[in-house]
Amino acid sequence: MKAGLKNLLLILVVLALAVFPLLVNKNAEFGGADEQAEEVIGELQPDYQPWFKSVWEPPSGEIESLLFALQAALGAGFIGYFIGFYRGRREQGTGQESRRGTIKERDAVVQD
């Protein structure tokens, strides 16, 4: 189960990387691209006007977060399916050969 522990630690590092900025920069806006991008470009070329508008924009922040969540859910859903599928396949045992191979490999991963 060492591989599991290792994954857990790695995931904790990722979480820490995401939480840490929130703690350090308490007053920051954590805004996204759009406004700040306009600022920088406005500084460099004050007379530039965007010549094309988005075909469709999410009517509100809620709808936008809905669609972002949908995007993440679709991706994560498939990854979950993938993991379950191959974990199941291995537990069913697909021949002695590949089985030995995977166990050897798992040990190698742990040793890294």
Next chain:
Amino acid sequence: MKRRTCTLIFALLLLLCFPQQNAWAMHIMEGFLPLKWSLFWYALTLPFFIAGLLSIQKAVKVDPGVKMLLGLAGAFAFVLSALKLPSVTGSCSHPTGVGLGAILFGPWVMCVLGFIVLLFQAVLLAHGGLTTLGANTFSMAVVGPLAAYAIYRLGERLSLPRWLSVFLAAFLGDLLTYVTTSVQLALAFPAPDGGVMAAMVKFMGIFAITQVPLAVSEGILTIIVFNFLLAHNRQELEQLRVLSRGV
């Protein structure tokens, strides 16, 4: 392992010392590239896109079993580019997730998958845009995967520990995507004094710092998925010649 951990912690502490600044780092927004640049990047991306289609066709023909892995590569990019994460600079950006697919399938396949992700975001989320789709595909789905693939192969050749090759590939693929974005913006919006170079320095200084911790996250997540593949999909990895040497 211990020394590596120390290095990692040190690197993270170093990030702390960077001054706060407002920054933005994401895809180029709709309408924010002049028409000629928009067309230029579309044209430049097209051959890579075609190479990607052919590459996918070939991979699936050789072994239909890799379809699941293709799905995984696409799904990984889909999730990661939906996660807008806070960065130490006080602004948000998101990882790209294209490194994994490039390691598995070579540099071209992700051009198609990345394009689909970007199209989804441009049409449904007003994130990026149709006029800037060529440029954004070039940075995220051409340069990123090319860099990731080259770095992974280099790591294999230098016999680096595999987790390190995977990490560096994903990390630098992510970072170089945003370096490319700043080059693209600098080319379109040269500074009045100092020209393209000055603008590039400006865009890059803003970009790189925001993206560094996110690229680290992407590297780590890619390691986790790759380790799963090593344990469960060894046959497919060998089929795709991802593992050029024994572990």
